[in-house]
Amino acid sequence: MTEEATAVRRGRPPQTQEQAEEVRARIVDATAAVFARHGSRGLSVAQIIEQAGLARPTFYRYFGNAAEPLHAVLEVSNDGLVGGIGAALEGTDEPVQLGIRLIDAYMDWARGHGPMLRPLFAELHDPSSVVSAYRERAIEDIRALVRKSFDELGRRPPAPLDLDAALHVCEYIVYRLAAGTEPGEDPDPVLASEARLTMIRVLLVTLGTRDDLAYAMELPGIFPDV
Structure with a gap:
């Protein structure tokens, strides 16, 4: 038996690509x-x-330090948020429904994060946290998606301040929902429904037109009856 063959025999069996991916995913999940x-x-x-x-x-x-798998976690989070909103905005060409679908995609993303949502939001505006940089990337991607949707509708793109105000209010409302629950628990369904309506109204007022508001007034449940 050659020296090389002996070394292979005594060493650990070579890992398959599938096994390596499973271990890496295990580390990222942890x-x-x-x-x-x-x-x-x-x-x-x-x-x-x-x-x-x-x-x-x-x-x-697989990783050189604890920050590297965290980058992988945040990358998946960003991709899920931006990808979900992008898919939602392709589902209809009616402006109000586009806004509602955007809100629903954002809420779906938030629900999928479970207890991770609280520290994620807690560090969004902390420049010293790696989370903040990912948040800025996601917001910029969402801005681009919204502007693209307005362009495809033949409408003037929203003013940057209006768009940022709408996105930041929605972000804050979801943060409030996450902060009001225990780790691992889902938000109260009634509060979640109220939060969704609040976000829809904010988007209508900041980004919509009079026609959009008139359309929304005919939708059940968006605005309370007098």
């Missing part, structure tokens, strides 16, 4: 769980490997 409990500042390799049930050398085979 990172999301630790981030949900402690935020980015409480994130450490020790906590991640304990959560994942892996040895430290295994972790370093």
Whole structure:
């Protein structure tokens, strides 16, 4: 037996691509769980490997530090938000329905984050947190999607301040929902429904026209009866 063959025999069996992807996903999932409990500042390799049930050398085979899998978590989060809104805006060419679909896509994204939503929102406006940079990227992508939708409708793009006001109010409302629940719990359905209506009204007032408001007035439940 050659020296090379002996080394292969004594070493660990080579890992398949599928096995490697499974371990990497396990680390990323563990990172999301630790981030949900402690935020980015409480994130450490020790906590991640304990959560994942892996040895430290295994972790370093895939990532160089605790921040790297967090980047993967945030990348998936951003892609889910922007992708969901992009798909929603392609579903109709009626302006008010476009706004409603955007809100619903945002709410669906938020529901999918569970306990991770609280630290995510807590660090959105913290320039020293990696979360803040991802948030800015997502907001800029959403701005571009909204402007593109207005252009396709043949409408003048919204004023930058109006658009940012609408997006930031919606962001704040979802944050309020997340902050008012215990980790792992879903928001109260009644409060979630009220939050959705508030966001729809904000979009109508900041980005809509008189025709949009007239259309929305005929929709059941959007505005309360006098």
